[in-house]
Amino acid sequence: MRTRNKIVLGLFALGAFFPLPALLPFAVSLVHAQQTASSAAAPRIDGFDVEPVAQPTPGSELVFTLYGSPGGAAAVQIGGATGAMVLVETEAGVYEGTYTIRKRDKITAASTATANLRVGNRVASAILDEPLVGKASARRPAPSARSAAAPKIDRFDAVPPARLVAGEELVLTLSGSPGGTASARIAGVKGKLVLDEVRPGVYEGTYTIKNRDRIAADAAVTGNLRIGDRETSAVLGKSLQASPAYQPSARKAACINCGVVEAINVVEVKGEGSYLGMIAGGVAGALLGSQIGQGRGTTVAEVAGAAGGAYAGHEVEKRMKATKHYEVVVRLENGGSQTVSYAAQPGFAVGTRVKVENGTLALVQ
Numbered sequence: 421m422r423t424r425n426k427i428v429l430g431l432f433a434l435g436a437f438f439p440l441p442a443l444l445p446f447a448v449s450l451v452h453a454q455q456t457a458s459s460a461a462a463p464r465i466d467g468f469d470v471e472p473v474a475q476p477t478p479g480s481e482l483v484f485t486l487y488g489s490p491g492g493a494a495a496v497q498i499g500g501a502t503g504a505m506v507l508v509e510t511e512a513g514v515y516e517g518t519y520t521i522r523k524r525d526k527i528t529a530a531s532t533a534t535a536n537l538r539v540g541n542r543v544a545s546a547i548l549d550e551p552l553v554g555k556a557s558a559r560r561p562a563p564s565a566r567s568a569a570a571p572k573i574d575r576f577d578a579v580p581p582a583r584l585v586a587g588e589e590l591v592l593t594l595s596g597s598p599g600g601t602a603s604a605r606i607a608g609v610k611g612k613l614v615l616d617e618v619r620p621g622v623y624e625g626t627y628t629i630k631n632r633d634r635i636a637a638d639a640a641v642t643g644n645l646r647i648g649d650r651e652t653s654a655v656l657g658k659s660l661q662a663s664p665a666y667q668p669s670a671r672k673a674a675c676i677n678c679g680v681v682e683a684i685n686v687v688e689v690k691g692e693g694s695y696l697g698m699i700a701g702g703v704a705g706a707l708l709g710s711q712i713g714q715g716r717g718t719t720v721a722e723v724a725g726a727a728g729g730a731y732a733g734h735e736v737e738k739r740m741k742a743t744k745h746y747e748v749v750v751r752l753e754n755g756g757s758q759t760v761s762y763a764a765q766p767g768f769a770v771g772t773r774v775k776v777e778n779g780t781l782a783l784v785q
Contacts, residue, residue: 462683463489463539464751465546466513466625467603469611476527476553479520484533485611486515486546492539498552499531507535511630529553546614549601549646569650571597576643576654580662586631590660591753592643594623600647606660607639615643618680619773619784624753637661677776678784679752681768687761688744748781750774 467487473480486494486507494507494515502524507515515537521527533548573596581588592604594615602615602623610632615623623645629635641656746762760781768774774781 462542463492463537463544464682465489465535465537465544465614466627467611467614468535468546468548470533470548470550470552472550472552472554473521474554476521476525476529476531478523478525482519482521482552484517484519484535486535486537487611487613488513488515488537488544489539492537494535494537497534497536498527499533500526500528501531511632514630527552549603571600571645571647571650571652573597573643573645573652573654576656578641578656578658578660580658580660581629582662584629584635584637584661586629586633588629590627590629592625592627592641592656594643594645594654595621596623596645596652597621597647600645602643602645604641604643606635606641608635609633616680618678618753626753635660677752677758679750679758679774679776681748681770681772681774681781682751682757683749684766684768684770685747685749686744687747750776750781752776 465486465488467485469485471483473482482498484496484505484507486496488494490509490513492509492515494509494517496505496507496517496519498505498519501519502522505517505519507517510516529551531552533552535546535548537544537546573594575593575595577593579591579593581590590606592613592615594602594604596602598617598621600617600623602617602625604613604615604625606613606627609627609630613625613627615625618624637659639660641660643654643656645652645654746765748760748762748766748768750758750760752758758776760776760779766781768781773784775784
C-alpha cells in the first residue's frame with residue numbers, strides 16, 4: 421500500500437512541474453508509438469487453391485494451398501464445415517493443409533472457402549474463386565439475360581527467365597477487360613498465381629520457381645479472367661525459357677522500379693531529452709521523498725524519489741520533443757518491396773501506381 425501511495429504522489433509531484441495537459445500527449449504518444457512499432461507492411465496473398473472432391477461425402481479430403489508472405493500464420497474457413505483449418509508453412513511462403521469432411525458438415529457444391537494470412541498484427545484475406553466440389557461449372561449459375569458480357573482477353577504474355585531453376589522468376593501479364601479477377605496456372609506448379617490489376621485492364625504477377633516445381637520450357641500456361649460469374653481463358657503461346665538471344669522488352673526495363681503503394685505507416689521518433697527535464701523531475705522526486713518516511717527512511721526515499729523523478733522528467737521531455745514521419749511501402753512489380761520516407765504526409769493513397777526514383781516516388785500514368 422505504501423509503495424502504491426508513493427507512485428501516486430510521485431505522479432502528482434511531476435504534475436507540479438509539468439501541467440496535466442502536457443502529460444496527456446505523453447501517454448497518448450506512448451500508445452501510438454507502441455502500435456506503430458508493432459505494425460508492419462500488410463501481408464500479401466499471391467494465390468489460394470484447392471483440390472476439389474468429386475462428392476462431399478464423409479472421409480473425403482479437401483487439400484488447400486496458399487501462397488503469400490512467408491513467416492505468417494494461415495487458416496481457412498470453409499462454408500458448411502464445423503470448424504476452421506490451420507495451414508502449415510511447408511516452405512517459405514507456401515502454406516498447405518488437408519480438411520477431412522465430417523458427417524456433421526454441410527459442405528455443398530455452392531460452398532466456398534476464405535483464407536486468412538496473419539503476419540504480426542496485420543491480416544490479409546482471400547476468397548476461393550473455384551468450387552470445392554466437382555468441376556468449376558458445378559457452382560456457377562447458368563448465364564441469364566442479366567449476366568454481364570463475358571470478359572475479354574486481348575493479350576497474355578510472359579517474360580521468361582534464362583533457366584527454369586529454383587529462384588528464377590516468371591513474370592506473367594494479361595491484358596483485357598478492366599475490373600476483373602485474373603489468375604494463371606502453370607503446368608508443373610501446384611496451385612495458381614494471382615495476377616494483380618496494376619492499372620485498368622492490365623494484370624501482372626510474378627512467380628518464383630520453387631525446388632519442388634517441375635516446369636518444362638513447353639509447359640502449358642493458362643490465364644483466366646473473371647468478371648462476375650463469367651470467365652474467359654487464354655493459353656500462353658510461347659516458351660517459358662528464354663532463348664540466348666532473348667532481350668527483355670523496353671517497357672519492362674523502363675518499369676523495373678514500378679510498383680503499387682501497399683501501405684502508409686506513421687512512425688513517431690522520440691526526441692532527445694536534456695538535463696533540464698532530469699533536473700526538474702529529480703527535484704520533484706526528491707521533494708516527494710522527503711515527505712515520506714522517518715529517520716534514515718527519509719534519506720532513502722529522497723534518493724529513490726530523485727532518481728525516479730529524473731527518469732520520468734527525462735522521458736516526458738523526450739515525448740514532448742517527439743517527431744513523426746511517414747513511411748510509404750511500395751510493392752514492386754518484380755515481387756520485392758521498397759520503403760520511402762517522407763517528413764510530411766505524402767500525396768499518395770494505398771493502391772496508387774508509382775515509380776521509385778532517386779529515393780522518392782513519382783506517379784506512373
